[in-house]
Amino acid sequence: MSKPRDPLPEGSAQSAPPRPVCPRVTARSMYKLHRLLQPGAGFRRLAGWLEDRPWARAVFTAAEKEVKQGLFGCRMCGQCALPVTGYACPMTCPKQLRNGPCGGVGADGSCEVYPARQCVWVRAVERAAREGRSEDLLLLQRPIDHRRWEQSSWLSYWQGRDEHLWTGDDGLAAPVPLHVLDGSAGK
Amino acid sequence: MSRSADTIGAGRENRTAAPSGAFRSALASGTFTVTAEIGPPRGADAEVIREKVIPLRGWVAAVNITDNQSAVVRLSSWAGSLVAQAAGVEPIMQLTCRDRNRIALQSELLSASAMGIPNILVMTGDHPRFGDHADAKPVFDLDSVQLLWVARTMRDEGRLLSGRVLGRPPSWFLGAVENPSAPPVAFRAARLGKKVAAGAQFVQTQYVFDVDVFAAWMQRVRDLGLHERCHILAGVGPIMSVRALTHLQHHVPGVHIPSDTVRRLLAVPTTRTADEGIRVCVETIARIREIPGIAGVHVMAVGNERRIPEILRLAGMRQAPPPAGQAVGTPAGARQRGAGRAD
Numbered sequence: 001m002s003k004p005r006d007p008l009p010e011g012s013a014q015s016a017p018p019r020p021v022c023p024r025v026t027a028r029s030m031y032k033l034h035r036l037l038q039p040g041a042g043f044r045r046l047a048g049w050l051e052d053r054p055w056a057r058a059v060f061t062a063a064e065k066e067v068k069q070g071l072f073g074c075r076m077c078g079q080c081a082l083p084v085t086g087y088a089c090p091m092t093c094p095k096q097l098r099n100g101p102c103g104g105v106g107a108d109g110s111c112e113v114y115p116a117r118q119c120v121w122v123r124a125v126e127r128a129a130r131e132g133r134s135e136d137l138l139l140l141q142r143p144i145d146h147r148r149w150e151q152s153s154w155l156s157y158w159q160g161r162d163e164h165l166w167t168g169d170d171g172l173a174a175p176v177p178l179h180v181l182d183g184s185a186g187k
Numbered sequence: 188m189s190r191s192a193d194t195i196g197a198g199r200e201n202r203t204a205a206p207s208g209a210f211r212s213a214l215a216s217g218t219f220t221v222t223a224e225i226g227p228p229r230g231a232d233a234e235v236i237r238e239k240v241i242p243l244r245g246w247v248a249a250v251n252i253t254d255n256q257s258a259v260v261r262l263s264s265w266a267g268s269l270v271a272q273a274a275g276v277e278p279i280m281q282l283t284c285r286d287r288n289r290i291a292l293q294s295e296l297l298s299a300s301a302m303g304i305p306n307i308l309v310m311t312g313d314h315p316r317f318g319d320h321a322d323a324k325p326v327f328d329l330d331s332v333q334l335l336w337v338a339r340t341m342r343d344e345g346r347l348l349s350g351r352v353l354g355r356p357p358s359w360f361l362g363a364v365e366n367p368s369a370p371p372v373a374f375r376a377a378r379l380g381k382k383v384a385a386g387a388q389f390v391q392t393q394y395v396f397d398v399d400v401f402a403a404w405m406q407r408v409r410d411l412g413l414h415e416r417c418h419i420l421a422g423v424g425p426i427m428s429v430r431a432l433t434h435l436q437h438h439v440p441g442v443h444i445p446s447d448t449v450r451r452l453l454a455v456p457t458t459r460t461a462d463e464g465i466r467v468c469v470e471t472i473a474r475i476r477e478i479p480g481i482a483g484v485h486v487m488a489v490g491n492e493r494r495i496p497e498i499l500r501l502a503g504m505r506q507a508p509p510p511a512g513q514a515v516g517t518p519a520g521a522r523q524r525g526a527g528r529a530d
Contacts, residue, residue, distance in 0.1 A: 094314055097311065101369070101374070102311045104440030106440070121374075126371070142333065142336075143329050143337070169380070169384035170384075175386070178336050
């Protein structure tokens, strides 16, 4: 039995299984854009205004989905890791691994499940390294909240709800806290 | 938990005892430590596991019991672990993220500790696409780093992922896996670093066939100081037939066999492939043993477990005597325990 080749058609975010996607934009341009979108009073007010109006929120979320799906193959997990994965989406990995590649990557860098495609983490490592952002990939990504699928991660980002998605390892000096609820734990 | 590199390989013996925690103690003592891998049967027969485990008594510090490896349905790793333990060999229960969500994973971890399974090896798991139920729903609710993190938090902080406090916290020795030869190769040592940060205390690697690639990975591991925070066991295994060679080359994700090894195995008549495969494995163990920072080897010979003692003997290891006062007498066990010979 040889490795299967993409037998399934492209589908909408959650109807089709995840498959590695090659981002359509450079990481550099996204890092630049990201700097313009840093959370601040203005964006927080905008996010609050949108979240108070279901229709506005729905339109905004649909627009976010459209843009991110086109550029990154976004699946709308609602907890965007792109800024620290070289703008290659880890949720397009068939195993949805957020902390790095699995051990099954082919010698040519191909995905073990979809050998015709490059492993999204191989791409992430290359893209991050090219922009001097390799350190980002060392961050520990906490488990995601599955209730937030199909929600806007831009709004969450501006509202400060995504601050604990990932954390550093403190140079291995102390155990990294998993929980962020009780006080000093998160970073 | 830290060891200096100069203690490695100091003892030439493979120390083994059945009481729980032997694997951890062997690693802590700095002895070159051996583990092996057992695949549970596709069937409701515990005897198959006993038959595979008993000949390994005294030869290995612990045996891995795989968790539906290659995404093929088999007897479960916790049940297999209990059988191995009863047969006198300490188990390392493998736990993958493929089939269970965070609720089931944490429940499994608690159960393992309650039943006295001392070691857990956490891994992502092969995608169902390669298994006997390619139509299954892949779960992957947590990844291996996150599961290690959750397990470590359960044990050390007595809390679930939800934050809820556990009654009696579990206790296990936590392990991870890594594949030093899979792309992105430059990131592989850093990925182990993430696992160590999350809670890994030992790591067993995918098959090492290319020792140079492995040594380069170990260099990066030492540069990061990870060998002092995590015991590193290199995965090895004999290629026993041309068919096995082809299978490993083309159907096991992430395994890379250097072309000179392939040529060497193909150069001998097929009747001698097994012997040559064992020779290659023994030489690989010898070369790995010289690499600073190595804690031991993990022997994977699924389907050929019976030949593991022979490989270890050829590699210069000895069978440990049975622990005093331990009643593990079965005819098969008695036959095996007699050996204990040195080279």
